[in-house]
Amino acid sequence: MNAQSPDRHRFAVSRRVRSRFLRSCLAIIAGAVLLFVSSPASAQVPRVLPEGELPKDVRLEPLKDLDGYFPFAVPETREAWEARSAQVRRQLLVALGLWPMPTRTPLNAVIHGKVGRDDYTVEKVYFESFPGFYVTGNLYRPKKGMDKKPGVLCPHGHWSNGRFTDAGVDAVRRDIVNGAERFEEGGRSPLQARCVQLARMGCVVFHYDMIGYADSQQISFDIAHRFAKQRPEMNAAENWGLFSPQAESHLQSIMGMQAYGSIRALDFLTSLPDVDPERIAVTGASGGGTQTFVLCAIDPRPAVAIPAVMVSTAMQGGCTCENCSLLRVGTGNVEIAALFAPKPQLVTAADDWTKEMETKGFPELQRLYGLMGAEDKVALKALTHFGHNYNYVSRAAMYSWVDRQFELGLPEPIVEEDYHRLSRDEMSVWNADHPRPEGGDEFERKLLRWWTDDARKQIEAVVPGEGRPLEAYRELVGAGHEAIIGRTLPSASDIVQDGEDGADGDGYKEYVVEFANERHGEWLPAVVLVPLESEKQHAVIWLTGKGKAGLYGDDGKPRPAVRRLLDAGVGVMGADLFMQGEFLADGKPITQTRRVGNPREAAGYTFGYNHSLFAQRVHDVLTIVASLRDEEEKPLRIDLVGVEGAGPLVAAACPLAREVLHGAAIDTGGFRFGKVSDLHDVNFLPGGAKYGDVPGMLSLAAPMKLWIAGEGKELPKIVESTYRAAGAPDAVTTFDGKSEEAADAAVTWLLRQ
Secondary structure (H helix, E strand, O other): OOOOOOOOOEEEOOOOOOOOOOOOOOOOOOOOOOOOEOOOOOOOOOOOOOOOOOOOOHHHOOOOOOOOOOOOOOOOOHHHHHHHHHHHHHHHHHHOOOOOOOOOOOOOOEEEEEEEOOOEEEEEEEEEOOOOOEEEEEEEEEOOOOOOEEEEEEEOOOOOOHHHOOOOHHHHHHHHHOOOOOOHHHHOOHHHHHHHHHHHOOOEEEEEOOOOOOOOOOOOHHHHHHOOOOOHHHOOOOOOOOOOHHHHHOOOOHHHHHHHHHHHHHHHHHHOOOEEEEEEEEEEEOHHHHHHHHHHHHOOOOOEEEEEOOOOOOOOOOOHHHOOOOOOOOOOHHHHHHOOOOOOEEEEEOOOOOOOOOOOOHHHHHHHHHHOOOHHHEEEEEOOOOOOOOOHHHHHHHHHHHHHHOOOOOOOOOOOOOOOOOOHHHHOOOOOOOOOOOOOHHHHHHHHHHHHHHHHHHHHOOOOEOOEOHHHHHHHHHHHHHHHHOOOOOOHHHEEEEEEOOEEOOOEEEEEEEEEEOOOOEEEEEEEEEEOOOOOOEEEEEEOOOHHHHHEOOOOOEOHHHHHHHHOOOEEEEEOOOOOHHHOOOOOOOOOOOOOOOOOOOOHHHHOOOOOHHHHHHHHHHHHHHHHOOOOOOOOEEEEEEOOOOHHHHHHHHHHHOOOOOEEEEEOOOOOHHHOOOOOOOOOOOOOOOOOHHHHHHHOOOOOEEEEEOOOOOOOHHHHHHHHHOOOOOOEEEEOOOHHHHHHHHHHHHHHO
8 A cells, every 4th residue: 555644534445346336335345434524526626645746656757768677587387487478479579560470472582602611602692571672691501511401590780880890900909819809810700700610510501681781771770770860751641661650550660670581581591401490590699689589589490599798687779670669568688588498598798788697687597497497408608808799709609509409519619710701792792793672761661561561461361251250360469459558457356445535426425546556556546426325236437538537527516428327326437547637746738758868769769668658548447447347246337438538548448358348438539540640649559550550449349339439420340340250240339429429429328238
């Protein structure tokens, strides 16, 4: 319970919210003794907290950002981890824009320009991940060895010029002196060095570009890795560009594109006739380490993972290419890396954000692997006397790990030998015979348009009808919706309450109550209006854009629509959702949501670590619904009403609470997430447009009863199809009247049910 002001008469209530909502005047609270104070309703909206005091809600604390602390809590049982890992993996796929996975179009791979060395060859490669968008890199192959060789995927990370990097003579000589490198020639490109040595060990290695590096220039380096300011010309309801509100509402990001590029790189590598698809390793450092553990978390094909200097409980990745909306909300890099368990994984640490891995992060990884009976399959090489790197010492640990896991039988220690570096011309895939493909703004728009259309077609393909079951639709669209909201309906046992004596109204009692989702530290000021001597087991949760003030007219009395419910014996509850009413120190509605301190205008820096305000308000709706459910007795009839700006919130909550709700009256106002033009609009929701926008949310409520205003006379097709498939084609009523008439029309519908 919150510490309460001494001048307020408070009462403690049962931890479990009961279903006796309207029995003995305030029957949502079992066993509470209430003193009724006779006083007319005040023109001021009732407050739960004293004037000037804010709820003790954790969401009012500073936002989390990439430099926060991200501990990994290891579950107690293997079964608990299986459930948690499935949830996190789905969250990653949704966040990356890979739920559904984009259609795997032909790679159209081109391999050319072979360069021969003493015991290995290097070839130039490009192929299409998305149609017209190319992954570029070099393929290293041993000249000798078995027919089917292990394959190694090498994303490079944020080295200057990427695959073309050259540290220069002065830098490599310093590295040789301090023990980081062995050879002047080879040490100038540690990226080539690992590919050469792995090929000499008998592996086929594909070393590929990050977007904006080396040969991958269809989207520029500045956009992919240094995006700082919104581009008004790329922010549009149609034909948008990356980092725009529209791209975010469809979960399209550079990070997602790179993750998908890695998946297609696996497709390419495993398709080669000389590669054993059962023996695939992935290794990269820094940003390449991020690519490594993300790929290994979402794709089952890699058998060995070596993410270098990136897995930690501290900084999670500073580049725009390592961040996207939803990705690390409630999770972090250590847990993401843990999704690879129980397969073999080696992580490295240096004198950077990974320097505490020995005591923070790695012990938890060990426990998780131990839980799965594979404690010997995870290892840490902590080289904290070196700075951020993938130097010779780290590479030597990687070579030994690959040798043991793939049983190559090489004599230990494996010593990296010098090699003759490839020149830029020898590496570059583009020339007169293989011209550089188109890029630029129009290409960017075209690429995102294909991604959008492909996802839409896949979603339409599972819309119920013509033999397509409702379950398949829910498995795709419903799971995606749950991930973007980031919460399910709480258990009643998660909800605690605090409240105050009731005040007399005209034929009703008025109570102020504070509900809390104790598990998440979230508190909601609420008002409950209870008809006198009503025996009905019917409660309506009335939500507007004004919080609990939406229950009242200017005279401080229940507004006419609410009054009609009370007169019919129906209890009504209103609440201040997050950043409404009592959450506002100055009482003024907010017009812009908060952002982290990072000045770059990329949504992933804020919404990759924090729920959007819209999602937080949906969480509050679920808390209110859970406060009225009873898991032991016959439940109340609970209806939701969302009018005057709250319709989209209720539409988003219904799919997650449909097992408890009887019905919902929703005025959408024709709102669409895909038309939100500001990343910090109060209704901005990452992924909000991806799964059918508001109509998609309404469709997931089937078969519960709906009253819908703001959508015209005809139901959206997707709603009609799902309700028909759910056997409830007549469960939805539409209203096409004036918006100011919607609240009263909603009450008429509720009272007829």
